[in-house]
Amino acid sequence: MATTTLMKLAFMLLMNLVICSAESSIGRKSNPNPEEFVKSSCRATRYPVLCVKSLLAYASVIRRSDRQLATTALSVSISRSRSSAWLVKKMLKARGMKPREYRAVQDCVENIGDSVDRLRQSVTELGRTGEDFVWHMSNVLTWLSAALTDDSTCLDGFAGSAMNGNVKALIKDRIVHVAQVTSNALALVNRFASRHPSATQTP
Numbered sequence: 001m002a003t004t005t006l007m008k009l010a011f012m013l014l015m016n017l018v019i020c021s022a023e024s025s026i027g028r029k030s031n032p033n034p035e036e037f038v039k040s041s042c043r044a045t046r047y048p049v050l051c052v053k054s055l056l057a058y059a060s061v062i063r064r065s066d067r068q069l070a071t072t073a074l075s076v077s078i079s080r081s082r083s084s085a086w087l088v089k090k091m092l093k094a095r096g097m098k099p100r101e102y103r104a105v106q107d108c109v110e111n112i113g114d115s116v117d118r119l120r121q122s123v124t125e126l127g128r129t130g131e132d133f134v135w136h137m138s139n140v141l142t143w144l145s146a147a148l149t150d151d152s153t154c155l156d157g158f159a160g161s162a163m164n165g166n167v168k169a170l171i172k173d174r175i176v177h178v179a180q181v182t183s184n185a186l187a188l189v190n191r192f193a194s195r196h197p198s199a200t201q202t203p
Contacts, residue, residue, distance in 0.1 A: 034059035041069055044191045045184040054181060066192040071126055073185035077147075078119045080181050084174040085112040091167065101167050104157035108171060112178075115150035118143040119182070126189070137193045144186045151179040 032040060038059050042051035054076050055062065055069070062068045089109045092102070122143045128136050154175050158168040 032064070034063050037064045038062060038069070041066075041188065041191065042184070045187040047180045047184055050180055051184045051188075054184070066188075066195055067126070070185070070189045070192040071123060073181075073188045074119060074123045074126065074144075077178070077182045077185045078116060078123070080178050081112055081116045081119060081147075084178050085109060085116060087174060088112060088171055091170070094167075097167060101158075101163065101165070104163065105167065105171070107157045108154040108175070111150045111154040112175075115147040115178075115182075118147040118150070119185075122147075122189075133196060137189075137196075140189055141186070141193075144182065144189060147182055148179060148186070151175050151182065 035056060038055050039052055042048045042055065045051045051073075055072060058072045058076075062072055088105060091097075091105050092109070097105070122140045125136050125140045125143070155172060157163075158171065
């Protein structure tokens with residue numbers, strides 16, 4: 001009789017362990033750790049590998065906040081754009097550039113500067129989305145799209161085989177990278193906007 005009781009107790013303890021383990025597993029799935037949150041969120045971007053590489057280091061700051069993720073993505077884009085602007089501006093001092101190349105580099109410096117300004121505006125506006133959420137988000141998305149246009153305009157200045165060479169290759173490599181980072185930021189801002197309660201409210 002005692003043996004039967006002990007077996008029942010052991011069975012009940014085992015079942016409790018199984019249930020607790022299952023609940024814990026479900027909890028982990030519904031509340032992913034910050035690193036998993038970044039990785040899963042980056043699937044919404046056009047360049048997910050670059051997205052993870054750019055943002056994973058900030059997972060402890062992002063935690064599981066869609067807003068913080070979007071803000072961090074914009075900050076990374078600003079940082080990469082500034083770095084590229086510095087490099088492109090430095091190229092103006094290089095010797096041996098063709099006149100057309102020099103003008104294209106000058107224009108590119110201006111384009112990237114405009115892009116950085118729009119990205120800064122986007123970060124500021126994203127911090128004001130407490131009220132009139134849809135209106136503020138519309139501004140953010142408009143400026144982000146304009147920043148991408150600035151990057152594209154920079155590259156347009158080097159169109160054509162006559163511009164082929166080291167200058168074009170170096171600038172293209174940097175600007176394409178910046179544009180991809182900014183594209184990812186735009187996707188994450190869109191993701192934040194679509195998940196915000198205001199996005200599901202009906203007038």
